[in-house]
Amino acid sequence: MLQHMDRARVPASISVIGAGIAGTWQALLFAKAGCKVSLYERSDASMTQATSHWAGGMLAPFCESEAAEPLITRLGLRSLDLWRDALPQTPFNGSLVVAHARDRADFERFARLASGHKRIGAAEIAELEPDLGGRFNDGLFFAQEGHVDPRQVLPALHAVLRSSGVPIEFKSAAAPRDIDGLVIDCRGIAARDDCPELRGVKGEIILIETPEIALSRPVRLIHPRWSLYVVPRAGNRFLIGATSIECEDEGVSLRSALELMSAAYAVHPAFGEARIVDFGAGLRPAFPDNLPRIVVDDSRITVNGLYRHGFLLAPALAEVTVAHVMGGRTDNEVVRCS
Numbered sequence: 001m002l003q004h005m006d007r008a009r010v011p012a013s014i015s016v017i018g019a020g021i022a023g024t025w026q027a028l029l030f031a032k033a034g035c036k037v038s039l040y041e042r043s044d045a046s047m048t049q050a051t052s053h054w055a056g057g058m059l060a061p062f063c064e065s066e067a068a069e070p071l072i073t074r075l076g077l078r079s080l081d082l083w084r085d086a087l088p089q090t091p092f093n094g095s096l097v098v099a100h101a102r103d104r105a106d107f108e109r110f111a112r113l114a115s116g117h118k119r120i121g122a123a124e125i126a127e128l129e130p131d132l133g134g135r136f137n138d139g140l141f142f143a144q145e146g147h148v149d150p151r152q153v154l155p156a157l158h159a160v161l162r163s164s165g166v167p168i169e170f171k172s173a174a175a176p177r178d179i180d181g182l183v184i185d186c187r188g189i190a191a192r193d194d195c196p197e198l199r200g201v202k203g204e205i206i207l208i209e210t211p212e213i214a215l216s217r218p219v220r221l222i223h224p225r226w227s228l229y230v231v232p233r234a235g236n237r238f239l240i241g242a243t244s245i246e247c248e249d250e251g252v253s254l255r256s257a258l259e260l261m262s263a264a265y266a267v268h269p270a271f272g273e274a275r276i277v278d279f280g281a282g283l284r285p286a287f288p289d290n291l292p293r294i295v296v297d298d299s300r301i302t303v304n305g306l307y308r309h310g311f312l313l314a315p316a317l318a319e320v321t322v323a324h325v326m327g328g329r330t331d332n333e334v335v336r337c338s
């Protein structure tokens with residue numbers, strides 16, 4: 001059992017299955033801790049089979065505290081430091097929450113439930129995001145939050161891994177039971193064969209491009225049904241997300257597309273002229289309580305259930321796994337030993 005494993009008992013090699021955001025961070029921190037690590041991924045390097053490919057990439061522990069458990073904020077805050085260490089160029093210029101007058105009650109509710117923000121008015125909104133000047137009278141500024149572009153950051157982290165001597169075997173579907181030594185199973189929703197409780201929560205996004213408007217940080221628009229946001233990407237692109245639907249079909253419905261595009265238009269009418277570059281959906285892997293789990297079972301550890309917080313939580317979860325395996329320290333809020 002790995003429950004009380006000391007350094008002398010650490011396996012000579014560690015195999016991580018799944019090069020999404022969870023597996024990539026596990027591989028990174030085990031390699032940093034001096035372990036010999038291999039990473040297996042069924043997709044090619046474009047990672048289009050990963051939920052991570054579709055994510056907004058917001059690192060927003062405070063915004064998320066509006067609806068998530070304190071555990072998410074705790075791990076999320078630790079992750080911000082780990083992101084800074086691994087990729088110092090990660091932008092930490094905050095995030096902005098705005099609402100139209102008709103959604104005032106929902107805005108006030110969000111302000112009450114979320115922490116780590118400052119209330120700002122029209123002038124400060126215009127200072128932060130000049131193109132939003134005059135469009136919103138009230139906002140919440142979460143100064144400490146950051147964001148990454150998953151389609152850039154995964155290849156960047158994979159490059160860090162390769163330069164640290166970690167081989168990444170793309171197009172290699174692996175079965176945890178077929179591999180000797182310590183296996184870290186980070187297969188996301190595909191791990192349902194072993195975790196029957198796992199479910200997929202569909203999130204749809206649209207990627208658009210326009211030179212008509214510039215944003216420096218994620219902007220969330222208070223919406224009565226969903227947490228809708230616009231996240232700036234390089235090259236005048238913007239990710240509009242995301243729905244949250246209890247279904248495992250991976251298509252984008254007409255209704256969702258209309259709602260996402262209307263949200264962008266409501267943030268700024270200039271988005272009406274934008275070109276649609278891509279749209280799609282990912283299945284967020286979630287356990288019934290929507291909290292992440294690190295399940296330790298002999299020579300196998302499953303890291304899953306990152307739900308809507310994979311980019312926010314993956315670094316801290318990797319740190320917890322490494323501390324458990326290398327130092328015998330157990331974070332009882334996340335680690336389950338069978």
Ligand SMILES: Cc1cc2nc3c(=O)[nH]c(=O)nc-3n(C[C@H](O)[C@H](O)[C@H](O)COP(=O)(O)OP(=O)(O)OC[C@H]3O[C@@H](n4cnc5c(N)ncnc54)[C@H](O)[C@@H]3O)c2cc1C
Nearest residue numbers: 018020022042051052056057058174188203309310311312
């Ligand atoms: C629309 C949307 C927006 C989101 N926005 C955010 C956000 O802003 N911030 C945030 O923190 N989180 C966000 N999330 C959540 C985040 O994307 C997920 O929590 C995260 O991607 C889950 O990561 P994972 O590594 O567990 O799974 P995945 O990314 O799915 O990775 C699992 C990998 O395992 C591979 N795999 C499966 N089976 C095998 C096998 N047998 N052998 C080898 N490889 C295998 C898969 O191909 C895949 O690459 C969002 C999710 C969605 C859908």
